[in-house]
Amino acid sequence: MQPAIDTIHEGDCIAGMSALDPESVDLVFADPPFNIGYDYDEYDDRKAREEYLAWSRNWMAEVWRVLKPTGTFWLAIGDEYAAELKLLAQHELGFVCRSWVVWYYTFGVHCVRKFARSHAHLFHFVKDAKDFTFNIDDPNVRVPSARQLVYADARANPKGRLPDDTWILRPQDIPTAFDPDGDTWYYARVAGTFKERRGFHGCQMPEQILGRIIRVSSNPGDLVLDPFTGSGTTLTVAKKLGRQWVGFELSKEYAQQSGERVRRAGVGDPLDGSPNPLLSAPATPHAPPDRKRNGRRNAARADSAPGLF
Numbered sequence: 001m002q003p004a005i006d007t008i009h010e011g012d013c014i015a016g017m018s019a020l021d022p023e024s025v026d027l028v029f030a031d032p033p034f035n036i037g038y039d040y041d042e043y044d045d046r047k048a049r050e051e052y053l054a055w056s057r058n059w060m061a062e063v064w065r066v067l068k069p070t071g072t073f074w075l076a077i078g079d080e081y082a083a084e085l086k087l088l089a090q091h092e093l094g095f096v097c098r099s100w101v102v103w104y105y106t107f108g109v110h111c112v113r114k115f116a117r118s119h120a121h122l123f124h125f126v127k128d129a130k131d132f133t134f135n136i137d138d139p140n141v142r143v144p145s146a147r148q149l150v151y152a153d154a155r156a157n158p159k160g161r162l163p164d165d166t167w168i169l170r171p172q173d174i175p176t177a178f179d180p181d182g183d184t185w186y187y188a189r190v191a192g193t194f195k196e197r198r199g200f201h202g203c204q205m206p207e208q209i210l211g212r213i214i215r216v217s218s219n220p221g222d223l224v225l226d227p228f229t230g231s232g233t234t235l236t237v238a239k240k241l242g243r244q245w246v247g248f249e250l251s252k253e254y255a256q257q258s259g260e261r262v263r264r265a266g267v268g269d270p271l272d273g274s275p276n277p278l279l280s281a282p283a284t285p286h287a288p289p290d291r292k293r294n295g296r297r298n299a300a301r302a303d304s305a306p307g308l309f
Contacts, residue, residue, distance in 0.1 A: 001019065002019060002020065002021060003016060003019050003020060003246060004246075005223065005244050005245070005246050006239075006244060006245055006246070007246060007247075008229050008232070008235065008246075008247040008248070008249055008255050008258060008259045008262065009246070009247065009248050009249070009255075010248075010249055010250075010251075010252055010255040011248060011249075011250065012248070012250060013059055013062075013227035013228060013248040013250070014058055014059050014062055016227070016248035017059070017062035017063070017065070017066055017225075017227060017248070018062060020066045020225075020246075021066070022065050022066060023065075023066070023067065023068045023069060023071075024066055024068070024223065025066045025067050025068065025071060025223050025224075025225045025246075026067075026068055026070075026071050026072070026133070026218050026219075026222035026223050026224065027071065027072050027073075027074075027133075027213075027214065027217050027218040027222060027223075027224045027225070027243075028063050028066075028067060028071070028072070028073045028074070028224075028225045028226070028227070029074045029076075029210065029213060029214075029224065029225075029226055029234045030059075030060075030063065030073070030074070030075050030076065030226065030227050030228055031076040031205060031226075031228055031230065031234075032056070032059070032075075032076075032077070032227070032228050033045045033228070034077065034078040034080060034081065035047055035049075035052045035080065035081060036078065036080055040251065041251050041253060041254070042250045042251040042252070042254075043250055043251070052081070053081070053084055053088065056081070056084075056085055056088060057088050057092065057093075059227060060073075060075075060085070060088060060089055060093055061093055062227075063225075063227070064093050064094065064095065064127070066225065067127055068127075069127055069128055069131070070127070070128060070131050070132050070133060071126070071127055071132070072124070072125070072126050072132055072133060072217040072218070073089075073095060073125040073126070073127075074122060074123065074124055074125070074213050074217065075089065075121075075122070075123040075125065076103075076120055076121070076122050076205070077120070077121050077123070078117075078120055078121070079117075079121070082121040082123075085123075086100075086123055089123070089125055090125075094127070095125035095126065095127065096125065096126050096127070096128070096129040097123055097124065097125055098124045098125070098126055098129075098132075098134075099122075099123075099124040100121065100122075100123060100124075101121070101122040101123075101124060102119050102120075102121060102122070103119060103120045103121075103122055103209060104118060104119045105118055105119065105120070122209075122213075124217075132217075133216075133217055133218055133219060133222075134216055134217065135215060135216050135217075135219070136162055136216075137159065138215050138216065139159070140211070140212075140215050140275075141162070141212060141215050141216045142159055142162060205231075205233045205234070206233075206272075206273050207233055207236065207237050207271040207272040207273050208271055208272075208273045208274070208275055210233055210234050210237040210238075211237050211241065211271045211275075214234075214237055214238055214241055214243060215241065218238075218243055220241070220242040220243065221242065221243065221244065222243050222244065223243070223244045223245070223246065224238040224243045224244065224245045224246075225245075225246050225247070226245075226246075226247040226248075227247075227248050228248070228249070229247035229248060229249035229254065229255065229258050230249065230254060230258065231254070231257075231258055231261070232247070232257070232258025232259070232261040232262050234247070235247050235258070235262050236258075236261055236262050236265045237271060239262055239265050239266075239267060240265050240266070240267065240268065240269045240270075240271060242267050242268070245262075
């Protein structure tokens with residue numbers, strides 16, 4: 001039986017998607033387990049490499065099956081399997097990769113004997129390289145160009161430009177380095193103290209990230225699918241933006257909690273978080289140079305302040 005729309009279904013996503021009609025979904029956003037040993041309540045995130053890749057191949061094959069010929073598939077993944085899943089999607093399943101976006105975030109994960117993790121990969125796949133939804137004129141997707149902001153050039157497109165990969169050692173030294181007109185997207189990770197935070201799930205995407213993806217890759221009334229519902233961000237944003245939605249979630253607790261989150265959202269509600277990435281985690285000001293008594297403590301706070309890394 002076809003799973004109900006505007007519903008989060010508890011259960012395995014492969015079985016759930018297999019019940020969907022073929023070519024019935026406009027947009028899929030998937031943020032699967034990264035296979036890095038995260039402590040989920042119902043899923044073992046410590047699969048052997050080949051087992052994880054086989055499982056990934058199976059669920060992505062269902063994504064291909066349920067997507068319309070003009071549909072779009074966004075995949076969020078960490079470093080460990082980004083290359084493998086990109087190759088699986090392209091060379092085994094037939095997806096075309098339009099963009100490889102890097103989401104750079106503040107409040108990065110501290111690591112031992114390696115550089116702190118502060119990014120994730122967002123692959124933008126389509127089925128047809130020439131026929132897919134990409135809303136280039138949506139004013140909530142476009143951003144002011146340098147010609148508009150810096151040079152006041154009369155030749156600048158008044159609509160701005162579409163959102164562009166760069167090594168930046170200290171983002172605070174180049175305040176315009178992470179404007180949203182690039183393919184390195186700068187938004188704070190949803191940390192524990194954020195108003196946006198839902199405490200029942202540790203891996204939560206910012207609503208503004210999903211807002212950009214859903215606006216550019218779907219239209220009002222389209223069907224958005226999230227195979228790994230988790231905290232419910234994708235479906236909450238889809239509902240706020242007037243899309244139909246459907247999700248699958250293995251965990252009974254996560255399904256109940258995310259379902260309540262989506263129910264509380266209304267069509268037309270504003271998205272949580274700042275639409276301006278440089279305001280999403282404002283930096284803590286440095287102490288005046290004459291305040292030597294607390295200088296070391298203030299410097300330490302400034303070095304770890306939101307928005308600096």
